[in-house]
Amino acid sequence: MRIGLLTEGGYPYVSGDAGLWCDRLVRGLGQHEFDIYALSRSERQEDEGWVPLPPHVSRVRTAPLWTAEDDGAAPGRRARRRFAEHYGELATALCAAGADGPSGEPGRVPRTTEADRFSSALYGLAELARDESGLVRALRSEGAVRALERACRAPGALRTAREARVPDLLTVAGHVERALRPLSLDWYEDDGLGAVDVCHAASGGTAALPGLLAAHFFGVPLLVTEYGVRLRTHYLASGAAPAPGGARQGEGTDDAPAVRALLAAFHGRLAAEVYGRAARVTPGNAHARRWQERCGADPAKVRMVYPGMNAARFAEVGESSECHEPDTLVWVGRVEPAKDLVSLLHAFAEVRKEEPKARLRFVATGAGAEGEAYLGHCRVLAAQLFPDEADGLHAVGCNPVSFEEIGGPETATLADAYASGAVNVLSSVVEGFPVGLVEAMFCGRATVSTDVGAVVEVIGGTGVVVPPRNPRALAEACVALLRDPERRARLGAAARARALELFTAEQNIAAFHGIYLELVSSCPVDRVVVDDTGEPLPFGVPAEAHVPGRWTAPGTRAVARGGPAWAAGPPVRASVPTPAGEGAR
Template sequence: MRIGLVVEGSYPYVSGGVSSWVHMLMQQMPMHEFEIISIMPKPMTSSDYKYTLPDNVSGVTTLALNQKQARPSRPRALTPEQNQQIKTWMTFGQVNQSIYPLLESSIGTPEQFFSSRLFYDLVTSSYEEEGQAGSFIDYFWMWRSMYAPVLDLLQADLPQVDLIHSAATGYAGLIASAIKERQHVPFILTEHGIYSREREEELLQAAWIPSDFRSHWIRFFHHLSQEAYRAADDVITLFDRNSELQAQLGAPAEKLRIIPNGIDATALSALTRQPPSPVLRIGAIVRVVPIKDIKTMIHAAKILQEMFIPFEMTIMGPLDEDDEYAEECMGLIRQLDLEQEVFLVGKVDIRSYLPQFDVCLLTSISEGQPLAVLEGMAAGVPWVVTDVGACAELINGRSFEPFGPAGFVVPPVNARRIAERCSWFYHNREDARKLGENGQARALAYYRTEQFISEYVQLYEERGVAYGGHRV
């Protein structure tokens, strides 16, 4: 079977997180061929890859959001009904997969569409209906910037596949929905974090968007998510809380399914733990980017220093995904006089580090089901995590589980609570060891690679047969 994997802002150009999940999925399914469709903010080439592609990857199609993808085409005369369809879809009136052929080939190129009477009338009527009082020119350009990537992506040349699998809604879900319509193949959607909620949080804090336009952008991303939910044959996420959110945001209940992440828990559990040290050894497996809130972690380290707790904090993860933020973090370490305690070591082999840690930290302000936490749990390391995504579920377990807590859950952006919990680990070594054992047992029972791969293998086969098994 040739499987198309659609990703946004990740594989193979960004390491960790969803990219690790994609890489593992392909490595564990040598019987299938994979086509990667990678949506990135800017043009990228194979020299930018962060991964060596598995042998069963047959191609990578990279689509840059700021680069013209559209094929040359000539606009066709549209009927009044088709004009109304486009208006209804673009004003978020309803999701409608049958709109794709119109946007792909009937309206001409994006530039032709944006110069058309249809688009002008669409923006004008929307401006009036919304009761906008600000600059019409700014409103017009908001519409252009909102739909230019959509039309470019829909008019791009895309590979032929037997099944399309998107790792998000948003632009990735849009592409997957269009491929399903265009090629008549099954569409599987896996959301790690809830895309529309994440974009909403970002937009509410974005200084570059006029406040009058924020609600329009938020509605746009929710609209794309609802389109993906409607088009997908299966709407999958990693844990209970996310599945409930998907239902609230419009995903049909009969499509919902939970498939947790998986890791090589058996190998990680075999690592030999180092004996306790007089110094509290703290680890963090994390990309150094704002959403991981490394600065709160560093501020927690300063509080620990002021509490006279002897410690070393090792932050492991790539430093080149957001150079400016990485520099700010290194500057904060110097400013707080923590150069002897806090170390940014870059991307390393975590298996050589995990056995030495007394506790690991995750201070993210948004997460899905972090592989890093699962890896640390499997190695027997307890955690302090923020209450985002599946973190509380991983640490405290689900209602039916026999295992106890694997650490502590704290509110996001709370350096003092993190420091206090780290101090507890320094003063309670034997109880801390028990927390690590709980986490290890949970990881071995519920989060092994073979479990998660088996579910996707079965799902791929079921969907392939349902859409015509002779194709694959």
């Protein structure tokens, strides 16, 4: 079959989100054909290029989200009237009282009048963009801002929306225009997304928008995979950063109450539309599933698919029960404040009181500018907590705390990092799917983790879990495992068995292969095969959706009436000729 893989800021670009699992998925399903439709987030990302692609990727089409060219000629009077109608309906749906905001947990979103209004407006704008070859100029126009203002001032609008100033409206209009840029793409043709059997969006939100339009225009089933809920990300990031490209003169800021409320409503409505229209939604953990179902996903359409990881590179360490440093705790991960290394250092100070021989190794897999500053703070704190052993804290030796990086003489690989200690520690206060924890499980290591994100779901009963921001509890758990090698061995073996059963790349690929087949088999065939007289021909359409070659039979022809990829392709001939002298029944 032919899969349209939809990404935003990730695969096939070298840098970005979800690139690794997308690459494993595509390479693992070589029996299928992939078309990649990628939205880039920055010029730098495009300049860095793509990862090498396998031969069964037949097409890659890209479009930037960070910029958009003007459509050219101004739309005519009729087009302006259609735009005003649809955009006005969209704005009214956003401003309606009762919309969810980023400050509270979203409730289950039913198919209400406002949800239907948003849906109708969205597809109305999509059809207008298709007819007019884009909507960039219209979405940037003064008419869009005026429509938002009318909706904000209308009776029954959100209280915070009624307080919106003109700069706030300009900011909201700018964000909506950026989010709706996929409407203006030329991907929605018979030889584009209309030619695929399944659309697979690698995240929700903007990445899934082309899949919504493919379902609307061609009936292509949409599969949405989220390992981190995009709606939750929007809620948490609201007000935290300026608009991409900076604000224009007179624009408001993202942290203004009216801006936050309207953007939260927009992303909430879009998420509800994506979840509601998707044929299947595949969260990567129970936390993501709860968000999706409370935001409109039908539980009957939700399938849990855990992220798949390469277990082979940890096989040697996992199969060996030998521990070279039985008194050592190891932390492995990307350095950032959310990892709460400060609490881990304070906890280790308590561990040293009980176990003077204990050591703590920090092995960093990367750090941005914020992470480098945080790492410097942690080095200073380590020197303060262990003043008598502060000399050489940056190196590996007799000191109780060391800071290292992958690729160094002591830790050339990730497997070496996990093999260097008896207990792996995760001290995060915010965590999605804990990749480092799964890697430690592949290595057969006992773990102590904080109860955040999907940690409990991942670890099951194979590790020790403590409350976050609680150094004393973290210290007590670490001491208990350091003093009990037999318990460490039991937990490590159980953790490895669990990881190999649930979190390998093989199980991930097999799950998606099954879902693809399920979607194609359940997709309705919305076309009729007729003979030369125009009469329907029973059993004229083969069961296979995408099989090379043609079924030739004299005197028959196909009439496409929408439907999935193959409905827009060459006429399909019946596999069995009409018997002479018999009419179609």
